[in-house]
Amino acid sequence: MSQRLSFVEKAGYSCGDAAANFVFMSMVLFQLNFYTDVFGLSANTAAAILLWPRLWDAVFDPVMGVLADRTNTRWGKFRPWVLWTTVPWCVVMIAAYTTPDPSWGWSTGMVIAYAGITNTLLMTLYSMNNMPYSALGGVMTGDLNERTKLNSYRFVSVNVAQFIVGGFTLPLVAKFAQGHDRAHGWQVTMTIWAAVCLVLFIVTFFTTKERIKPIVEVQASPKQDFTDLLKNGPWIALVAYTVFNFGMLSMRGGAHFNYYHHYVDKAAMFDFVAALGLTTPDPAGTGSLADALGYIVHGTRDSLTSSNVADVFNSLINMAGFGTTIVVIMLSAGLSARFGKRLVAVGGFALSTLAACALYLLPPTAVWAMLALHMLGAVFYAPTIAVMWAMYADAADYSEWQTGRRFTGMVFATIGFSLKAGLALGSAGFLWVLAGFFGYDTQMPTAPHAIEG
Template identity: 45%
Template sequence: MSDASQKIPLREKLGYSLGDVAANFFFQSMILYQTAFYTDTVGLSAVAVGTMFLVLRLVDAVVDPIIGALADRTRTRWGKFRPWILVTAVPFGLVFWLVYLSPDFGMGGKLVYAYVTYALMMMLYSANNTPYSALMGVMTPDASERANIARYRFVAALVGQFLIQALTLPLVVKLGAGNSARGWAVTMGIFGAVIIVMYLVTFATTRERVQPPPTQKPSLGADLKAVFACGPWLVMFVLTLLVFTTLVVRGSSLNYFFNYYLDRESIRSFLDGVGLASAAGPGEITGWKSALDALGLIVKADGSNAPAVGLSFFFVAGSLIQIIGIILSKPLADRFGKKAVFITGMSVTAVATALVYFVTPTSMGLLVVLSILWPLGWGPTVPLLWVMIADVADYSEWKTTRRATGFMYAGILFALKAGLGLGGALSGWLIAAYGYVPNVAQTEHALLGIRLSATIYAAIPFVLGIICLLFYPIGKKLNLRIQEELAERRKNY
């Protein structure tokens, strides 16, 4: 198929995007709720949880390059990357559910269970998401069309993010009926089944079209050399590490920020103003609120679930606003270049993150303003990260005549996992260092630690990421040149 005919059908874009809905069921749960689940429901210490995250994610990060190398060498009638999505779909959904069980093994047994199930989950994520991410780079050789696929993918990712942010905590409260462990198990069991279905649809609807140069011979050493000698790849590696460190520190800390720092009555009053609170007793809620109440999205008369509903509301509102940025990412990148858009977006996001420090327990208005600013800045960067990695694969092929798409994406996922590990460890260690104790009123020092973790500390990696991007060499003009020269080369294949 010639480059001129590489436009991707809508059905295929939608099918591919479902894979990121599924991935975000796991990914958002991990970023936003995992630490709080382990500390407040399972009963593990924050230090133990932070250490587990760091150890397992750093060890598991080694799996990503192995998966990438294996995927690049996979040869089937379905292609290189699609078979991995098929084979991992069912285990992924099942183990996702197992992670959120809290068996009565005693504290030592619970910690071992957490280590085992979480290690399995992260390995399955590697085996699934490394090929899934690389798949976008071989669906079409057209950089603009890849950016278009990325828009579909990340709008769909926001749907997954929206569902997890809106439904998880309210459903845990609703389905648990006072038993947090049961609520998590039932809620995540439902999500796990949905994950399986979506991955199977992704496999069935996608196709691989870009192949390595026909003269390229499999060589792990050559792939390693091509990757580590690629300056743009090194920049993207460090950037990814910093971005996902921030996302985990901020996301995890916001759970504690809402549950312990913000004034519960102020949250309830704000939610009442947007129609999400009710003075009615159980069974007395009627109309459209009854549907929301069934999902746990209405604040109870006693206000006990106000932090859970409030956090879900702010996450969901942010996701909806973020869609605007994702939709605008392609036209903005086409006009100004991906690098410039990414730097601008991260700058806005870093400022909005840090300014939340000045939110008082009752100043919901300021929190609303900053919660609007944050996704407006972050939205355009979401698809650009992954599109830029595909551009780096093109850059490497242009420079070396070797293409190792899977290996390059695997290296970036290594950085992602390392960021998740570092962010998870920091989120646990930081609040522990300030004296956090679960399920009790916090001291002033502990509250300071929660505030700093959700704001100033979370903004620091973003600032470092902006500095890192200044060294990224693929601007708009060079990217166009690479596309044109590679297209000429491929005419001879």
């Protein structure tokens, strides 16, 4: 089956995951520290709030797969879910990053419950939207090469979104916190990101079309679908790969934030940012492009204690990594055709993990080496993203060949389960290691030593 997709459809489809990554990358990069440093939760409490909703979400993913596979509308099976979840997604996204004001008179238990409920709702809506969205890519075309191209478009857009989230979130938070506090900064920033999500989801819905129909109507029970999946060797391998991949991604996101804020030498970071021309002695700005972007270090080299230099440095490092990924990911189709998807996925992940681990062997003043390792890791990791998701669609094809039935939703839902399980174990595990073994507390001077381990 050969079904070529237009540029508009591939670009429109890619908008959906770009939108999802305004939530996803906020979770990976900032949510852990948002709960401890802004919301005021202890490390152990934050770990529990990150773990249990994501484990629930992981369990909910297969349920969502069953619902999506059995959805029949004039728009298809998967496409309507993108539209139906758009408004609730945006509302809950804002609520999850709204910190209860002390004037509300809430008890500690109520604040913890609020964090847990909003995070659980956000995770549930993420599944209800992104699982059908991912499955949609498997039924837009049956051409394997077109699928790889489609996923290349998808992950170029994803990395543009990650570039924006990683580079601009903290400066926007700092900007909107002026005259208020960081809690207000987070609420306004996430409101802006929610508005962006709204537009992108609508674009995806109106520019895509489902073309592949099941050979026969789904007759088997969900239990039979899952039993058949257990006989699918490629699917089993992808589940294990996804847990390791996203567990490492989540752990790395939380570790990097703490690494740059509590371990890396602030004077070295200031000199790095100054070398790029992104410092000014006037916090009000001078009207330069740097001022317009918000990358202005408050304070001077002699007043680094209260400076935002770590936020600025962290943002620049994120932008360098995601910018590198945007360029390299365009090579995914060529690399997978030359070396095979499996080798690109496994080899790229292994090399990127080594680069990430090497980062923690550097002294706290080696900021340029940190930048180099971060970009090197992005070079290795970038091609794995597109080929990984293309392999999920291939696994659905394999199941159809095995069973004579197509249950794309179940395949992507169970992969979603492993993704969420990896995220949960990575983020919660990192917090519990810091709190349990190194006594990490954001309010205590032991924090830097906990990061060093």
